[in-house]
Amino acid sequence: MQVKNGEIIEGKVTGLTKYGAFVSLTGEAEGITGMIHISEISGGFVKDINEFLKVGQDVKAVVLNAGDGGKLALSIKQLPKTAAPVETSETREAPRSFEDMINKFKRDSDEKIADLKHLEPKKGPPRRRKD
Numbered sequence: 001m002q003v004k005n006g007e008i009i010e011g012k013v014t015g016l017t018k019y020g021a022f023v024s025l026t027g028e029a030e031g032i033t034g035m036i037h038i039s040e041i042s043g044g045f046v047k048d049i050n051e052f053l054k055v056g057q058d059v060k061a062v063v064l065n066a067g068d069g070g071k072l073a074l075s076i077k078q079l080p081k082t083a084a085p086v087e088t089s090e091t092r093e094a095p096r097s098f099e100d101m102i103n104k105f106k107r108d109s110d111e112k113i114a115d116l117k118h119l120e121p122k123k124g125p126p127r128r129r130k131d
Contacts (some may be wrong), residue, residue: 003029003066008079013057023061023074034072036061043077096114 003009004005011023011034021041023033024033036059039053053059 003032003034003063003072005063005066008060009034009061009063009074010058010060012119013053013055013059016049016053016055017036018049021049021059026058030071032070034061034074036065036074036076040064040073069072078093 009025009029011025012029013021014024014033015022018038020037023034023036024030025034036053038046038049041049046052056061059076060079061076062079063072064073064075064078065073067073
């Protein structure tokens with residue numbers, strides 16, 4: 001079967017590297033392998049691909065480029081909303097703006113500070129030194 005640009009495919013993750021994931025297509029296109037570049041995994045920054053995908057995981061992706069020699073460039077982040085991908089290990093919406101990122105950072109920081117304060121031993125008032 002010939003895979004075309006823009007087509008939505010299903011497959012299984014067969015390998016992970018620092019720069020992307022290899023996917024073996026299933027269904028009518030079985031036997032064809034494509035690659036999802038790390039920049040095409042999520043709308044947000046992906047530092048570690050292992051936080052999003054695992055070997056053996058079923059995924060949906062859109063074909064970006066069906067090149068010569070059977071090379072397929074795939075994308076999860078460019079899937080239409082109606083064809084939502086299979087859940088990743090950490091499903092999250094990418095921040096929409098700088099303000100959203102700052103607010104998320106502040107919220108996370110406040111939670112961590114509250115946790116640390118909760119773990120600190122209670123201290124009484126400071127003692128005066130006797131000279």
